[in-house]
Amino acid sequence: MSDPPNSTQPPVNLLDAATLQLHLASILTSVPDAMVVTDESGKILAFSRAAEALFGFSAEEVIGKPVNMLMAGRDKANHDNYIGNYLRTGERQIIGKGRVVIASRADGTQFPVDLKIGEARIGDHFLFTAFIRDLTEQQRSELRMQEMQAELVHFSRLSAVGTMASALAHELNQPLTAVANYLEASRDLLDSPDPETKEVLREALTEAARQAVRAGEIVRKLRSYVSRGEVDARPVSLGPLLADAIALSKLSRDLADIPIKLDQDDGADLVMGDPIQIQQVVINLIRNAMDALSNTQNARITVRVYLSAEPGFVAVEVCDNGPGLTSELQETIFKPFATSKSHGMGLGLSICQTIVEAHGGTVRAISPPEGGTCFLFTLRRDAGKSGS
Missing domain, CATH: 1.10.287.130 (Signal transduction histidine kinase, dimerisation/phosphotransfer (DHp) domain)
Known part of the structure; x- marks a missing residue:
């Protein structure tokens, strides 16, 4: 019996270096979103054709240069800190998570992008791949x-x-x-x-x-x-609602590059309420925090979600590292027409209080010992989860 065709030929190694290089080149040419590959120091190793069109740089102009040349504002300053902190502690602030950041084109114009970063470990080193989508029209x-x-x-x-x-x-x-x-x-x-x-x-x-x-x-x-008031209460998942609220808070604002971290505990997600009204409260609190941080270096906002000490409730905190509240303003902050801003009517927090209380919760302002301001409000847990 004769041998099968080509049985004497050695198997083709589809993962050899040359094949992988050709495959990467085809990806860089055809991937629809802008793709940028960097090493752990932030140096650009690969730059897709879509990235060239988006940023206005050729691959030859950027390869070997720091990736923060494609960023603007606080995102540019914070990028190396994020990567360095991840390599030291393993804490993921950007990697594996979608995030809206401000990018910069070759001509200096700034624009919002949706940034997603993946990682690959090769021996003792890391490669990071960023997928970038222009959000300007959206x-x-x-x-x-x-x-x-x-x-x-x-x-x-x-x-x-x-x-x-x-x-x-x-x-x-x-x-x-x-x-x-x-x-x-x-x-x-x-x-x-x-x-x-x-x-x-x-x-x-x-x-x-x-x-x-x-x-x-x-x-x-x-x-x-x-x-x-009237509340159309139904089970609401806070995770996606808060993610959307953070993205909407950054729309058409001069302070959209302030980093906002979402920290949510397991089990603190499903609440009873009107999603539009809850989102209105969160957006209002985040935008107030942004306004308070206009003159703050290393500004940051943290949104925390956890089970309240009060049984049957979930707590949501919006905290900033700004100058904080005066004792006089802290006592009157939720009253109509009370405001520390030079613009606006001072009704936002009063409306937030009305919405939260209509949901059966409470809201208050806190001055943490480390400084800044936290606004904390509570919402009733989904009845089906209250005993879990």
Whole structure:
């Protein structure tokens, strides 16, 4: 019996160096997202064709140079710290996680990108591969959608305020008119001191007081209705919600390069609430933290999620390393129109408090011993997880 064809030939090694080099070259040419390969010192080893188109550099211009030449702002300053910290401690701040950062093109223009980094260990050394996607158009679309939503919300609020003002004026008009009439009549009766007039005067003042109480009751009921709020509570996973909130907080802001770390404990994820309202609270707190860090070196924000000491609740903290709050502001920070900013109406934290309390939780400001400010709020755990 004859041997099978080619049985005498040695097997082809598909993983030899030359084959791997050709395979890498084909990947660098065809991969749709920009791809940059670096060593553990941050030196660029490979630069894909999509990266050339995205950054405006040729591969020859960047290979052998530090990768932070492609970054801007705080991300440029912090990159080496992230890699060095990972090599020392194994703590992953970027590696294996998607993150929005600010990049820089060859002409100096800055733009937002979605950055994902993978690692490969070769002996005692590491290679890092970054996949980079331009978010400029996506963020423009998201920003435009937000602007349109804000316009609709603003219009609906104006409409609601107008309707409420009209209803309030209608409801209050009758008792306040009655109060004015009774008081005017009482003033006229003061000129007649006889006993019969005094009795009429007493009745007029009593009725004026009754109508004033009625007006106050109308205002009290309206305030109760407005502050009670409506919550469409359902199970919400905090992990993706917070990731989206962090990304949205960076849209169209001068301080978008401030690093934001999400630290979430196992088991502290499912809560009961309205995801849009919860996200509104987180975005507001993150943006407040960004504003507080405008003049802070090595600025950073940490979002922590853990099981609250109060049974049945999850705690969410948004902390910054800024200048902190004065004792006076800490006492009034959640009151309407209380603000430390030169712009804005000071309603954001008051709205956050209303939302959190409508969810059955609490919110407070904390001044940690190490400095900065933490805003902590709690949410009810999903009933199906409360006993786990």
